[in-house]
Amino acid sequence: MSLSLSLAAVLIAVSPTPPPAATLPVEDLVFPVEDIVPEVESLDGAESETKQGDQVRVALTSDVLFALDKWTLTAKAGRRLTEVAAKIKAEGAGGVVTIEGHTDDQGADAYNLTLSRRRAEAVRRALQGGLTGTAFDVKGYGEARPKLANLVDGRPQEKNRAKNRRVEIVFTAAR
Numbered sequence: 001m002s003l004s005l006s007l008a009a010v011l012i013a014v015s016p017t018p019p020p021a022a023t024l025p026v027e028d029l030v031f032p033v034e035d036i037v038p039e040v041e042s043l044d045g046a047e048s049e050t051k052q053g054d055q056v057r058v059a060l061t062s063d064v065l066f067a068l069d070k071w072t073l074t075a076k077a078g079r080r081l082t083e084v085a086a087k088i089k090a091e092g093a094g095g096v097v098t099i100e101g102h103t104d105d106q107g108a109d110a111y112n113l114t115l116s117r118r119r120a121e122a123v124r125r126a127l128q129g130g131l132t133g134t135a136f137d138v139k140g141y142g143e144a145r146p147k148l149a150n151l152v153d154g155r156p157q158e159k160n161r162a163k164n165r166r167v168e169i170v171f172t173a174a175r
Helices: 002-014 075-091 111-128 157-165
Strands: 038-043 047-052 055-061 097-101 138-140 166-172
Touching: 055 075, 075 166, 097 111, 111 138, 111 166, 138 157
Parallel strands: 097 138
Antiparallel strands: 038 047, 047 055, 055 166, 097 166
16 A cells, blocks of 8 residues: 555656646637538428428429429429428418529529529419418529538539529428
């Protein structure tokens, strides 16, 4: 027992102490914490839904809603939008429904902005029939708000571009 005590005393006595100039103040590192928002995606990948607080965002890929470079809704789109209108009726708290059009990075910015706005307007017209009396706010963002990176390591990512070509329908859920 005394051997271990004397060994500890020797170690403490010979342990180096840093010179006064070598000590620095301890700083707290503070980083912003981003909300983790779960996303539920359909099996075919054509629709996803996120909920953040009482805001619900339903994203439909443009490939389901429109033909390439078009803003006229397809027959499939009518069925999907009928389901979305029913969801808004069942779960919505009323208020404004926002429809946001998005494109990928292919083509000119001005063209993509116009295309995204026209597509959002087409979705509004389709939803309006099933949601009479609902106020809509329609926005076109073009390629300004991608969901995923269009390019990774300088290479085009077609799967990401397909996810970025979308229309999002945002509404407030009832509590």
